[in-house]
Amino acid sequence: MTAEISETTSMGEPFAAKTRSTGEAAQHPAGERAIPSYKPGRQRGILVIVRRSLVWLLTRQWLMRLLRTCWPIPRLFRYAMVTRYDDVAEVLSRPDVFKVPFAEEIARLNDIGENSSTPFILGIDDKEAHDRQLKRVMRAFRREDIAKVTALSRTSADNAISSSTACPSSKRRQIDAIRDLITRVPLEVCKKYYGVEIEEQQKFAYATMDVSGHLFGRPTVKPRPAIDKAAAYFRAVVDQAIDGEIKNPGNSDTVLERLVAMQKAPDNLTRNDIRAFLMGMIVGFVPTNTMAGGHILEMLLRKEKFMDAAREAAGAGDDDLLERTLFEAMRFMPHNPGPFRICSRDYTVAPGTSRAKTIKKESKVFVWTMSAMFDSHQVDRPREFNPHRPASDYMLLGYGMHWCVGAFIARVQIAQTFKALLAQPNLKRAGKLQLRELFPDHLLVEFDPVKR
Ligand code: HEM
16 A cells, blocks of 8 residues: 555656656756656556545535534544535634644745745635735736636637547547646646646646645645655746746736746745735636546546536626536535644634534544535525525635635636537437546447537
8 A cells, every 4th residue: 555656657758758746956057947758647556546535425415414513523532524415614814823733834845955935825724814815816816817718718618619529430529528628728827817728738738637636635735756756846847937037028918927027026025925825726727627627527528417507607698607507516515625734732623503613733633525515504595506506505615814815816717618509419428437546537428520
């Protein structure tokens, strides 16, 4: 049994001549940055089976319902769980008590190999420090960019679909909807909106997924050599983009250009801040939207009613309804069942109620957001598929201070990607959803060619 990502089971392409190992860095011409070695592997064996089984268990409706009714705040050894909507909301609203478990590790991975560590918002629980950084992030990633991200996502989704191939045994077309569409579109957005040039796209995506799976898995989040390699590679690609922008400033209003300009007052960003912002907003994006998009597609293919509703919204050109429909489908298979927190002092959840429980200092708390979204004390007819639910029924994008800052990008990127896919006539599954660790990796779909 191994907790490491195998270094030997390479499934990525052989290294391009440009890709050099860290040890060779000294031979580079001055100013040219080396990209360290990273071979995407696959975790195998018992650890993956255990992680997948846990996710399976934590997405069972019967278990959520049983616990919400009979044991809403289970505590066992140094673990605790909250299952009811109000208690989940309470825990996520108290970052002063319930701390994220990955703060130090995010900061360490941002600067790996350097004698420093730079925090990023999701790893900052101090409200003032968090909000200070959040404002700076939002000055680079602006809400008014939504039209740009929408257009970019749609164009790259259309391009991806036009690269679909003929089915071997029929006149239909086929595409690997994960690798060649759902992961590809976010990578294109990283390139054209963020301004981060990515040469080996799938390899880069895997590196971000390795980092994401490591950070947001079950605590304690401890350094692991294989993850350090993935993070070093990821970081070097981002560094290269920053170098390029500093040397040859572009003129296309990318996030990177804005961040470099923000080195001046009043923002006074350091170079490490720029890298941390980009790494955080990439690791929040590429792996998460792959997970979310893959799960949405799986739900649409499983449930005819969901697919019909999504097709109808896409066909009507109603982007808002399409977004709602896709996120409602995701409620039934969220990108994860919930985050973890570490309780920093003895704390009583749901005080004054019959279910009140004291969670002990240092307990690892599983905050079951999926269960909260099916809690009938708060959510009207939770098991019904209803794209017209109020926003308050959802915790897909978190709750409280750490609520997803990339929500506007997530929504339009997913909606535009599915709009392009759902426009294909007679869309059907042509294979099973295949995972790499917990992340969707392949899902073959086929459709009729569009008559011109
Ligand atoms: C459908 C796709 C997405 C889902 C389901 C999602 C979900 C979430 C959730 C649940 C949280 C809270 C985590 C916690 O409390 O521990 C969160 C926070 C965050 N997300 Fe997303 N996310 C998505 C897309 C994105 C995108 C596209 C970006 C970046 C462009 C992003 C960047 C972030 C960041 C930086 C935070 C931390 C915010 C803070 O601490 O203030 N996410 N996201």
